[in-house]
Amino acid sequence: MTSTDTEQTIPQANDILICPVCQQPLPELAGATDKHGSARSRGCANGHSFDRARQGYFNLLLVNQKRSLNPGDNIEMVRARQQFLNGGYYQAIADAINTALIPVLADRANTSASQTLHIADSGCGEGYYTASLAQQLTANHIHHHLYGIDISRDAVRTACQRSKQIDWLVASGSRLPFQPGSLDAILSVFTPTMADRWAELLKPEAPVWLVTPAQQHLQELRQHIYTDVRSDSYDPTDDMIKQGFERVGSSEHSSQVFIPAAALPDLLTMTPHGWRITAEKRQQVLALNGLELTISVRISQFSAHSSNDQPAPAENI
Ligand SMILES: C[S@@+](CC[C@H](N)C(=O)[O-])C[C@H]1O[C@@H](n2cnc3c(N)ncnc32)[C@H](O)[C@@H]1O
Ligand SMILES: [Zn+2]
Structure with missing residues (x-):
């Protein structure tokens, strides 16, 4: 971050980013x-400015917002995920996400006053699903600004390779750097739910989609790793209701995919199972000739309560 008070800002009606220091617009x-x-560069009226990194992203994560020097996924995990996802093994998940989102977003674009949708992918990692969504938005002629946000600088740097049309940002999902009431949708895939401040950032009735592992996700891999295979399923509904959202709908998508032996090391490195595995089990998995694997996700759609949804105050008796 550098300080400036001489540079001119370029006001843009569509610019919804805010300064992480003072929360003023950051054109x-x-x-x-x-x-x-x-x-x-981007800068606010209070003289806080941020330079675009060589790869194209802005780092809006302040040092005092970090719990460690390099928060989020490290470069090994990011590279493994990028390589694995480029193999197309999770294409069915990207397709399921796009199939769920595009009709809703198309409808929103048709009814929205500005017609340009501002969509944030929180915890975007190295951007596989963000880039896939961007392609489908464009193919369906939906005008959009898509933001890919992750707390990991390595992830965001890598994501920049996927598309120059997406606004890539290093920031925390719990402090998304957007103006109140400016987002048309938030997507979050395989990332912990951090929705405590999201409701205020969204336009009325804007959707939030959370993509989480369903019960059978990677079950064959987990059977190789754990003696007691537990469900990997997490339903975010209760957490979201606590944050003022209501569930609009939820669907599960499962398919089988063959993972060749050459892709197994990357699969282990990119999932938490790979960190928990013993050296012996790791050897066993890596010695397999490949693995027939179930991939299974739940896509849950939420909507923030609008002020009209609040329960009426109790009448004095
Ligand atoms: C399992 S990865 C999923 C990445 C991507 N959505 C995908 O499915 O390929 C979880 C991501 O959440 C990011 N993350 C963890 N804590 C975060 C936070 N507080 N804010 C934003 N991103 C975070 C990690 O850096 C990592 O890239
Ligand atoms: Zn500022």
Whole structure:
């Protein structure tokens, strides 16, 4: 972060980012642009400014918001996930997400006053699902600004390789750097739920989708690792209701995929199971000729209570 009070800001109606220090709007600063024509810096009226990294992202995570030097997934996990996902083994999950989101977003685009949807993917990792959604939004002629946000700088750096059209940001999902009431949707895939401040960022009735592992997800891998195979399922509904959301719907999507032996090390490195595995079990898994694997996710859609939904105050008797 550098301080500036001489540079001019470029006001843009569609610019919804805020300064992580003072929460004022954080428009692009006039001046130098990078080779893609994007402004090199953003700054607020209080003189806090942020430079775009060489790879194209903005780092809006303040040092005092970090619990460790490099929070989030490390570079080994990011690379393993990128390599694995590029193998197409989780394509069915991307398809299920797009199939769930696109009709709802198309409907929103048709009825929204601005018609440009602002969509955040919180905990985007190295951007596989973000980039897939961007492609489908474009293919369906839905005007959009898509933001991929992750607390891991390594993840966001890597995500920049996937698309220059997506706004990649290093920030925390629990402090998304957007103006109140500015987002049309939030998506979060395989990432802990951190929705305590999301309701205020969303426009009225804007959807939130959480994609979580369903009961059978990776069960064959888990059978190799654990003697007592527990369900990997987490239903975020209770947590979301506590944060003022209501569940609109939920669906499960399962399929079988063959993971060749060459992709197994990456699968182990990118899942928490790989961290918990003993050296002996790791050897056993890596000696397999491949693995027929169940992939199974739950896609849950939520909506923030609008103020009209609040229960009426009890009448004085
Ligand atoms: C299992 S990965 C999923 C990544 C991506 N959505 C995917 O499915 O490929 C979880 C991601 O959450 C990120 N993460 C963890 N804590 C976070 C936080 N507080 N804010 C934003 N991202 C966070 C990690 O860095 C990691 O990239
Ligand atoms: Zn500021």
